[in-house]
């Protein structure tokens with residue numbers, strides 16, 4: 001009967017979707033392992049408790065809140081200490097998202113507890129006394145199955161690999177104080193520079209339109225943005241060639257050394273399809289490629305390829321997508 | 329500044345992978361190995377800091393089998409001053425156990441800054457740097473895309489989903505390096521010659537107990553072969569039709 005402690009991530013005064021994913025994953029893990037309890041811990045500013053209640057809907061038996069004014073921004077040392085303190089109370093595993101902050105937190109918590117850590121899992125299950133996870137390594141080119149032993153393990157979960165499922169419980173509530181003063185952080189957040197308002201994150205967008213050097217110059221990215229806005233639910237990505245040249249910020253880069261994404265639809269415009277780029281997007285459900293070179297490697301993975309000039313095709317595609325969306 | 333950089337030897341990212349007989353590892357025949365990409369950015373970042381703000385010393389550390397000495401030499405041919413090989417033949421998928429070996433070695437080194445890659449190509453885990461920091465009791469900033477340090481303090485930017493986080497911290501500190509901080513230089517011929525004479529110390533690693541081990545490896549399912557549906561903007565109506573009726577994403 002394993003009990004799991006979930007780090008339910010928040011940003012500002014809101015829960016993140018990955019919090020629901022981790023809670024869902026923990027519920028399924030516990031239910032598949034003979035039953036047990038899921039306790040979800042949320043750390044944030046005053047008021048976060050009200051938002052945390054919904055975690056019961058996704059299978060949390062206990063919702064633990066840690067409210068403190070100093071937790072409005074990410075207080076890595078305080079949150080790690082608070083999670084580790086709680087994790088000592090008889091849990092088999094701590095689950096958290098492999099998000100930017102979850103990646104930061106996981107090793108801190110594991111080191112504090114002297115527990116093994118399984119990163120970026122796409123599946124997790126008990127196998128005898130051990131926990132077995134699957135994790136795409138080698139930049140997504142090899143699926144590694146890892147056996148994790150010991151009485152307590154930290155597991156981080158690949159964002160979007162687990163879909164939130166409602167399994168309502170009448171969750172009990174609990175609250176804890178930060179185990180370390182958020183005011184005493186040695187790493188102080190000076191600023192959080194938000195991207196454009198309403199902009200979808202690459203990791204969460206159902207559609208991604210990406211541009212490469214085939215767009216010829218930075219100004220032509222307008223064509224990529226226009227297509228993204230025609231879809232309405234799309235984010236804009238880029239190749240390293242483009243981020244190197246400063247046409248787009250590094251945070252837009254898709255690939256081995258950028259973001260790794262699995263959207264429903266990925267449109268590659270003027271992208272050659274280098275192996276390092278494919279490492280970031282080959283798990284997209286549907287891939288569209290537009291490239292003037294019929295031999296470009298991107299056509300080997302594209303479900304639908306069009307050979308031709310991106311500068312000519314993108315505006316026509318944008319208009320057609322707008323038209324199709326209207327029909328709905 | 330006295331800067332430590334921890335580096336790993338990993339298969340070259342251009343490699344085509346096959347699974348080895350036994351199914352619990354990759355087939356290494358024909359695979360080129362090199363310094364891990366993010367670790368090479370970390371080496372470059374350290375060299376640039378010490379070039380801009382001399383005097384300084386850059387020391388590279390690696391836990392692994394003897395073959396890793398070649399990677400340490402490469403770092404010295406880029407410009408690192410000396411290297412420490414922590415010898416271990418244990419499998420390298422348990423980041424916490426590797427961090428223990430590095431923390432034991434780095435503890436009494438008196439470093440101003442300790443750099444790591446944000447994650448290694450093979451493990452793709454992002455554990456070792458942050459866990460080492462925790463074991464050393466040092467402040468730690470992860471996955472930074474911009475880094476500035478001056479005596480006693482540093483500032484950095486890291487990308488979080490949809491935003492950039494700007495932080496300040498005191499030194500000594502541990503920083504894990506993302507792309508964007510520095511693109512690694514190629515070793516010059518002079519650097520390669522000089523590296524042959526630089527000190528490389530080898531000693532047994534004090535790796536912790538291994539609790540994360542590979543059960544199996546497999547290649548992901550292939551995508552269906554690509555298909556070209558047409559030429560130029562004349563193909564757009566067909567594309568839209570396929571997106572609506574076949575892919576159902578529109």
Ligand SMILES: Cc1cc2nc3c(=O)[nH]c(=O)nc-3n(C[C@H](O)[C@H](O)[C@H](O)COP(=O)(O)OP(=O)(O)OC[C@H]3O[C@@H](n4cnc5c(N)ncnc54)[C@H](O)[C@@H]3O)c2cc1C
Pocket residue numbers: 211212213214215238239240241242253254255256257258259269270271272273274275276277280290291292293296308309310311341365
């Ligand atoms: C360690 C390492 C890590 C890397 N990490 C990444 C990563 O994370 N992400 C990444 O993207 N890359 C990465 N790269 C770089 C990668 O190898 C490629 O250099 C890069 O992806 C190429 O970008 P591109 O497709 O925009 O440019 P190019 O390769 O120059 O391709 C441009 C394409 O546009 C086409 N084209 C030109 N004009 C037109 C036109 N008018 N209409 C239509 N098509 C046109 C051309 O036919 C060509 O195929 C990495 C490389 C290394 C060594």
Ligand SMILES: Nc1ncnc2c1ncn2[C@@H]1O[C@H](COP(=O)(O)O)[C@@H](O)[C@H]1O
Pocket residue numbers: 334335336364366367370389390391392420423426443444445446447448449451452453454455456457
């Ligand atoms: N065996 C090792 N020896 C030295 N440094 C390592 C080793 N393994 C990982 N690292 C460092 O830790 C970073 C993150 O590795 P990982 O936690 O495996 O993703 C790498 O980019 C290296 O900087």
